[in-house]
C-alpha cells in the first residue's frame with residue numbers, strides 16, 4: 001500500500017472559493033487537486049493501492065479538516081484538475097460545521113481534525129518518509145516492494161511548528177533532487193519509484209507437485 005499525507009496550508013477549509021480561481025482564492029487548490037490526480041490516476045485506470053490524506057490547516061484549529069481518499073473505493077475521479085477540485089470542494093462544503101466524519105463521495109471521507117496530532121501519528125509509524133529538498137536521496141530501498149508511506153507539503157513549506165515536529169519525530173527525510181519540485185511532481189516521482197520497486201518483487205515460486213499426487 002502507498003500511504004501519502006499532504007499538508008495543505010491555505011485552502012479555505014469551508015470550501016468557500018470559486019473553481020475559477022483555484023490558485024488565488026482557492027489557496028492553491030489547483031496544486032492540491034493535481035496531487036490527488038497524480039496520486040490516483042493512470043492512463044485508463046485508477047491506482048487502487050493508494051491512500052492519500054490531506055490535512056487542511058485552519059485557525060482556529062477546530063475548523064481544520066482531514067480528507068481521506070482511498071483508492072480501493074474511489075469513484076468520480078476524472079483526469080481534469082477542475083473536476084477534481086470540485087470533488088474536493090464539495091467534500092469541504094459538506095463537512096463545514098459538521099463535527100464528525102462524512103463520506104462525501106465513495107472513497108472520500110472528510111471530517112474535523114487536529115493537524116498536529118494527525119501529523120504526529122502519521123510520522124510516528126516506523127519507515128515513514130518526509131519528502132524535503134534537504135533530505136538524503138530517495139532510493140528504491142526506501143520503497144521496498146513498492147510500499148510507501150510519505151509526507152509532503154503543498155506549495156507552502158511546512159510551518160515552523162510542523163518542521164519542528166517532523167524533525168523531532170525521527171521521520172526519514174528524503175530528497176528527490178536539489179531542485180524544488182511541485183508537490184504533484186514529487187508524487188509522480190514517488191509512484192514511479194514504487195512502481196519500479198514493485199516490479200522487482202521476487203516472483204512467486206511456481207507451484208510444485210502437490211503432495212500426495214501421483
Ligand SMILES: C[S@@+](CC[C@H](N)C(=O)[O-])C[C@H]1O[C@@H](n2cnc3c(N)ncnc32)[C@H](O)[C@@H]1O
Nearest residue numbers: 131132133152153154155175176177179180181
Ligand atoms: C513546491 S515545494 C514547497 C515550496 C518550495 N520549498 C519553494 O521554495 O517554493 C512543495 C513540497 O514538495 C516537496 N518537495 C519539493 N521538492 C522536493 C525535492 N527536491 N525533494 C523532496 N521533496 C520535495 C516538499 O515536501 C515541499 O515542501
